[in-house]
Structure formats: structure tokens, C-alpha cells
Amino acid sequence: MEIDTRSLRNLLRTRTDEIERSVAGTGYLPKTVIGVCTFLLDNEGDFDLLTSKQQAIFEKFVKPLLESPRR
Numbered sequence: 001m002e003i004d005t006r007s008l009r010n011l012l013r014t015r016t017d018e019i020e021r022s023v024a025g026t027g028y029l030p031k032t033v034i035g036v037c038t039f040l041l042d043n044e045g046d047f048d049l050l051t052s053k054q055q056a057i058f059e060k061f062v063k064p065l066l067e068s069p070r071r
Contacts, residue, residue, distance in 0.1 A: 003045035007066050014036050015065065022061050033061045 007053045011019070012034065036068050042048050050058060 001047040003040060003047055004066065005041060005045045008037055008041060008062070011062070011065055012041070018065055019061065022065060028055065028057070028061070033057060037062060 016030070016034065019033050023030050023033055036050065036057050039050070039054065040047070040058075046053070047058070
């Protein structure tokens with residue numbers, strides 16, 4: 001999977017409020033999602049390095065935010 005690291009970096013810098021809203025009421029913590037994003041940035045967006053649980057978190061929370069326009 002190709003991940004746009006520029007958009008991911010922008011998500012972490014300016015849209016953390018959207019991450020917090022997306023996880024509200026799900027039982028996940030925002031820092032978990034932020035951790036997955038940070039891990040991807042540290043590893044140049046290499047999706048294959050994520051564990052299956054991290055991949056699920058990415059698919060559930062991060063990918064929709066990257067694909068949606070800023071709110």
C-alpha cells in the first residue's frame with residue numbers, strides 16, 4: 001500500500017482534533033492512532049512493517065481521514 005507521508009505528517013501536525021473525534025466512543029485511544037501514524041512516518045510509510053492490529057487501526061481510523069478533505 002502506498003502511503004502519502006506528506007498527508008500523514010499534515011494529519012499529525014494540524015488535524016489531531018479529527019483523530020480524537022474519530023476514536024471517541026470506540027474504546028481506542030487517540031495516542032494509539034497517533035502512534036501508528038508516527039511509526040509509519042519513522043519508517044517512510046512502509047505499511048508492511050505494521051502488525052496486523054496496527055494495520056487494522058490504520059484502515060479504521062487513519063485511512064478515512066487521509067482520504068477525506070479537511071473538516
